Amino acid sequence: MKTLNIGLIGFGTIGSGVVKVLEEKKNELQQKTNCEFRIRAIADKDISSPRCVRVSKDVLTKDVHKILDDPEIDVVIELIGGIHPAKEFIINALKNKKDVITANKALLAEHGEELFKIAAENEREILFEASVCGGIPVIKTLRQNLFADKIESLSGIVNGTSNYILSKMEENDWEFEEALAQAKREGIAEADASLDTQGLDSRHKIVILARLIFNANIKLEDIFYQGIENIKLEDLRYAREFGYTIKLLAIAKSFKEGTGGVYVYPALISEKHLLSKVKGAFNALSLRGDVVGELFFYGKGAGMLPTASAVISDLAQIPTPHASRHTLIPLRAQAGTGTPHTQKTKLKIKKIDELEKSYYIRFLAVDQPGVLAAIAKILGEQGVSIASVVQKERKEKEIVPIVMMTHYAKEKSVQKALAEIDKLPIVKERLVVRIEE
């Protein structure tokens, strides 16, 4: 029986979940792997609060160097999140020849290239299944299983909080603020909920996936993102009338050779698409490979046990101390992580204003003769053709919603037209949402 000595940094919800599962499934995991996963030390600022699992006092420490400097520790699991000091701890662990498992999406999204380079220089691994979509095994699927495939497209709901908010708005006829307050009460949202609602968390996750999909060093700053704060209950209602729902999507798409698109934005998706059925805090990914065809993944993207499942799946991949390295991790596993093991693809990122799509546009405008004609004229001048218009509440001289669905149009033209329409004194507010076919 081999032994893998583990140092855990961060004994919060996920950390205690990992320890609990390792404890409860000790025999089962040993039988499956012929390896004992032994927690040698756990570092946390708080070592006195009760957790869901009991551990010996000898294992707990406030001093992270008891882990980083212990030559007996083979693998460090980092679960404190945030950039600093997590980054320094991981670098220190790699330089001390320890493999690293992390759930830290923000850190990998912002500093992944540097960290994977240090890992390669030290012939150590950084494994990160828990960083994207919690319990959904998407990282290993992209790194290993879909070895033969070129991923043509991936559209996902990768932020549970924003999906929870949109679902609650739809279900309960709530406005955004009410649904956000409920997400906070239920402890679903990040401490800074704007990370969820503004699309920043989704952006962190899609850049990690896109680097694997395109095998390219994609910069976080190159990814367009937009959140859901401007979506109103009435938008969800209008969308439903047209046969759609609204979801915050993270998208990675291959265009012609050497060009890819990576975006985060709220989108109208058909009620017939599986992604539209994903409600509450669940995550889902719809993926198309050129060999495998369509795949769909659904599951919990956060929470103690789903995330612990992902962390432990990484543990099973860490080579034991005297095993030859890379025997357990296929070559393709290095792809997309910024290591020198594979040649990186040069990828041109297609900017958002280069896209062509159909659009949902809602205006709030003064109800007076000629309003529709003025809006339609500007759209027409930019070559944007209207597919349908809805104006329900006719109240002379009052502010009323006008909703339009366009035919396929150039994003640049739509934005140009909207900038002109914004100047009309009769138009008081407007929202545009892309329609995802």
Ligand code: HSE
């Ligand atoms: N805030 C994240 C979400 C947590 O809502 O999906 C999981 O990464």
